[in-house]
Amino acid sequence: MAKLVVNQEKVGNIQDMINICPFGAMEEKNGELQINSACKMCKICVKKGPKGAVEYLEEEKESIDKSLWNGIAVYVDHIDGVIHPVTYELIGKAIELAAKINHPVYAIMMGSKIADQCHELLHYGVDRVYVYDDEKLDRFKMEPYTAVFEDFVINVKPTAILVGATPVGRQLAPRLAARVRTGLTADCTILDMNENTDLVQIRPAFGGNIMAQILTPNNRPQMATVRYKVMDAPKRSSIETGEIINCYIQTEKLNSKVDVLDIIAKEKEQFIESAEVLVVVGRGIKMQEDLQMIQELADLLGGQLACTRPVSEAGWLEAKCQVGLSGRTVRPKLIITCGVSGSVQFTAGMNNSDQIIAINKDENAPIFKTAHYGLVGDLYEIIPNLINQLKVGKGA
């Protein structure tokens, strides 16, 4: 909550001020001194400029009472009552975070005829399952689901809400965040909890090989989405613990201006998320034809082919084969990257894999920081050799 204010009448020589700034963030416009977006708030202009020329104003926002918000809630992502496994992973994380601040863990589930599913959730260590069971909640629809979620937030006041970054979660979470006027951090890869109940949200920063740590210091609830296969699910316990709380909302609130006319099942696709072995191609591949070689390697290892963003953008492989922040998150038993540099946007989608092997001819490639085994060499020399040896091993 701070800003710099320029008092033009005290500036004096504009060029002197411009020279003071080490970031080139001062400029002259229409005879006035202006601060542009290169400013890093170092305040050298405040200290070194003529007195009062640039003022640093700090405004304290009224702080909220965080103690009124209690518990970590997980949105139970499901379609037609089939719970998405990301839900259990988030419950696992929520239990861990809640233990640090001594808060309870909630699951919130909305749908139609979902009593059995709610009982299933009690095998994973949540303290309470809040249930909204209504015919009108049969399928995900933005307006009624947001209304229900809002009702939950108002009544239960959780300090944090975790939502799976699924097709539903990616629509519902921002709508809810806007409704309850709070922040939302998308696609977090690491979550932690501060003593003062601030949720530490970490995700790859926009561009650049860097991670950003984000807080929601003065709003509650705090909201984050997390991709499938980023966190660990707890073991299912054979006994049920915790309780189920049935909630009701006026049915008028469940009206929607969207009518689902029909649902068409898509052909069952092979998703790279479900592969145990993945061979990933990056821009180290020179031509589309060379993909055959990599495909052969994948076949020999019983795996699937995947790629980095430039490769899918070039149209060499389908977008659904892309690993990374704007692609899929994968966690196979084995992943071999071929000609992949290893930017954070890529590694964020695969660094939880069990065994990571990287082939890259540049010994300084960042992928070698993520890999368990790094081969410094030319993939065009290593892979054909390997293919031959694998074939021999298979008795071909």
Add this chain to the structure above:
Amino acid sequence: MNILVCIKQVPDTNKVEVDPITGVLKRNGVESKMNPYDLYAIETALRIREETGGTICAVTMGPGQAAAVIREIKKLGDFDLILCGKQTTDGDTAQVGPEVSEWLNIPCVSNVSKIVEIQDGAIIIEMDMTNDIEISKVQFPCLLTVDKDIFMPRLPSYVKKQETKDREITIITLNDLDDKDEKNYGLNGSPTQVQRIFPPEVNAHQEIWNGTAVELSNQLLNKLQELKFA
């Protein structure tokens, strides 16, 4: 039909600079281009206009203009349909569409993969839910975020550029908004704050292998056999 398309400028490179102090993307000094996904929203708008007639407005926000316009789209006029791309290539969050729809209190459908039919007062669309496709009828006014490949974006044309060069561009600044409190916009207004930025973690167990191609492939084969993958 009045259509509004939301577009954004994104850096035209993957090596954008991040401000080490605010942790915010530095939008100066890097070439920008239109967010590629927004081209699909624009194409969708053009196709719909070809069918129904009407007008298309585009709105964007960026440095130079101090304010966030998304909350104030109402002021631009009454729109039947607001279109967004599926996400931006710099932030990747896919949040702006649903959030705008909430501020405007209109229905919203994301992941729209096909426009089936435009009716009086409603639009029928297909929404891609990964495992299935939902066909839904959405009442106007509404907001849709469209998938890549919903339509093939046309190429920019010089003739069109000439034809439209005098079209009005309205600049909206903080002073034009109802809520003129700077604290509610931009970095200051954001409930989330970047606290610090740091390099990604390094894997604890690491082996780097050097050697000839034959040595390396032998070593890899042995490792794959040891791990029972070969």
